[in-house]
Amino acid sequence: MPPSTRRAYKTCWRNLEAWCRPRGLEPFGGLTPSDLIEWTVHLTTVPSQRTGELLSPSHIGKHLSAVTAYHRAGQLPAPDGYGARKILESYEQRLALENHPKATPRKASAAVPRALRKLTAVCDPATTIGVRDRCIQLLGMCLAARASDLVAIGRDRIRVDPDGRGIAVLVYRRKVKKWAWKGIPYGSHPDTCPVRATIAWLDLLDKAGFTEGPVFLRVDRHGNIAHKIMRKGREVGDPTGRLSTEAVSDVIERAADRADLPGRWRSHSLRRGLVNAARANGADLVDIGRHGDWADGSKELIGYIDEADIWDTEHNVLYGIGL
Structure with missing residues (x-):
């Protein structure tokens, strides 16, 4: 696990421990799916003590991933996160309908x-x-x-x-x-x-x-x-x-x-820049994936390609339809 991910998960786990403590819950191996749902509701409704703002959906998703990662590392089954993920999906939709800034993913600009x-x-x-x-x-x-x-x-x-x-x-x-x-x-x-x-x-x-x-x-x-x-x-x-x-x-x-x-x-920005520049130059998706060593079927790579193609006359279906 990259050090930056490990540090982020550690912070998320500490937040979970602080939430569990007054409720008498044991975060490692003692959480039920209902506990995880209740914690997710807490994360979607209570502003962060550090920033005073609501957490973004991606940040809450990282909290849920941290629970899975800690249990996997300890060779214990993680609580079923299906309900918690549904709460997170509902939160993301609500923010989008409210045009809340937290609804938009914060992506690095591409260094084309x-x-x-x-x-x-x-x-x-x-x-x-x-x-x-x-x-x-x-x-x-x-x-x-x-x-x-x-x-x-x-x-x-x-x-x-x-x-x-x-x-x-x-x-x-x-x-x-x-x-x-x-x-x-x-x-x-x-x-x-x-x-x-x-x-x-x-x-x-x-x-x-x-x-x-x-x-x-x-x-x-x-x-x-x-x-x-x-x-x-x-x-x-x-x-x-x-x-x-x-x-x-x-x-x-x-x-x-x-x-x-x-x-x-x-x-x-450097990694994103290569994808956008290569795609704009007509490079094949497979060749781009091999050069950057993306995993087969990488959603991340597909996301980069989607952004690179929005004005491409070959891939934007609105060009040439007679409007």
Whole structure:
């Protein structure tokens, strides 16, 4: 399980424990389907203590998933969630009819080439952090990478093609537990070429003495690579200097702020961007799925494709019907 998911489930489980305590209920192995329904009703009606707002349907769904995950990990049968899921569906429909902001899924904006050019333009190529951030953005988009995919890449997993076609990158897709080599060809425009951006960053790492280990490392505002982070006299963070997945998202968010790009920009913007750009260019759905290592029949991938096709003359059925 990715660390970010584990942390989210831990928070959800603590919320369940706090709800169970005054009711004398045991959350682990002691909940009935009725208890789960009552808890779901609570989540749909009582605002969050942290934000003062109602939880979104997706957030409540994560709470229910946490119950299943904790019981599965403890090798205990989870309470039947059918009734709780029906409560959640009703809540989602009510919010939609009320035109409530929480009814609309919050998806990351897609870093298609048009947006990617703006993101990379605000990364100063004369600075160490600018070179690194451009590499994260361009390589991440071309690999259809999640943040966890990027931070796992090591120096030994990037090879320059001997025939001069580009670079090959060995990616571990943690979510589907799969290793795969991906060929990244040279780009048409030097400023947004993923190969040139990657080689420039690797050259900087070599000059700084980082010839092995993780590719994407911390860089402070002074240009120091893999600097130590101290908190209350103790060193924190990955001792190798490896970036965290949250830091990758920060790279995208900061660039979007500087570029004044509207929307919701996260590390997942890179993965979404590849799907939209490839589909707009006529790439086959199967090829896109194989490149990004989506599981067969992935609803996530289909959702991305639906968004990419809404103005496509080949897939929008309203074109050419005579209106």
